[in-house]
Amino acid sequence: MAKYKSLFNVEGTLGEITFYKNKDGYYIRSKGGVSKERILKDPAFERTRENLTEFGRTATSGKQLxxxxxxxxxxxxxxxxxSRLTKALSLVKNHDATSPRGQRMVSIGLATAPGKASLKGFDFNKNAVLNSVLKAQYSLNTTTGEVIITDLIPNQQLAAPSGATHVSLTSAFLNLDMDNDISDLQISPIANLPLNGLATTVTLTPSAPATGTGISFYFLKAAFFQVINGIQYPLNNGTFNALQIIDIQ
Structure with a gap:
């Protein structure tokens, strides 16, 4: 692999040479690798085929979620x-201790305590980790999905981004059956608060418990807004909004 400089930025394959770009610039390498047909049929690549099968199933589980x-x-x-969720779910899949190699599944891994622990606390926005954004303690009722934040002082217990004037807090309760691709999501009414020093107990109760025979996921979300002329606008298109899986049952 070599880096090249040219008057023209070229990407693609020319004969046995491939030109490509990554975050560090433009590079050149010789064309090569194992053919797709050999990977699919050669006994020497059986482990590779097993890994590819499990990766595909794991990616599908991430898409479902x-x-x-x-x-x-x-x-x-x-x-x-x-990609981050797929990586996390790959760890969950590894806790499937019943399926043969190459057939391990996220849904079976999630049925185990270690599998749940591998995914609990996953933040969907790495730029806004909930545990860093929300400094207050909260309680979760896993039967109803209700989240209670007692005596929240917004300007002290929320790491709000510059320019934010308000925060919206939401809880959600999801039942997801990955094997049958069936889900039921119940979301609480939004609690919208000014970022001031008044202590407020926030109660976030989904309209109903999520139903189904799958795995139960519980979420907490914090979204920030800025008031301009009496209207709340999303701050930086949600760059600093936090969403986390706070529990799995």
Missing amino acids: RQAINVLLFDAKDGKVT
Whole structure:
């Protein structure tokens, strides 16, 4: 692999040479690698095929989770959330102790305590980690999905970004059956507070418990806004909004 300088920025393959770009600049390398047909058929690549199968299933599980909470996720995620979630779910999959190698599944891993622990606390926006944004203690009722933050003092217990004047807090309760791709998401009414010094007990209760035979996920979200002429606008398109899986049952 070599770095090259040219009057023209070239990307693609020319004969046996491939030109490509990464974050450090433009590079050149010789074309090579194992053919797709050999990977799919050669016994020597059996482990590779097993890994690819499990990776595909894990990526699908991540997609199911993201789609199930899209209404929460759309303004509280970073640009690499897909790959980060897939990596986290790969650890969950490893806790499937019953399936043969190459067939391990996230859904079975999540049925175990270590599997749940691997995903609990996952932040969908690495630029706004909930434990750094929210400095107050809260309680969770796993039967109803209700979250209570007692005597929250917004300007002391929230690490609000510069320019923010208000915060919206939301809890959510998801039941997700990955095997059958069935989900039920219940979201609490939004609690919108000015970022002042008044202590307020915030109660976030989803409209109903999530139903189904899958795994139960619980979320807490903090979104920041700025008031201009009496209207609240999302701050920096949600760059500093936090969304975390606070528990899994």
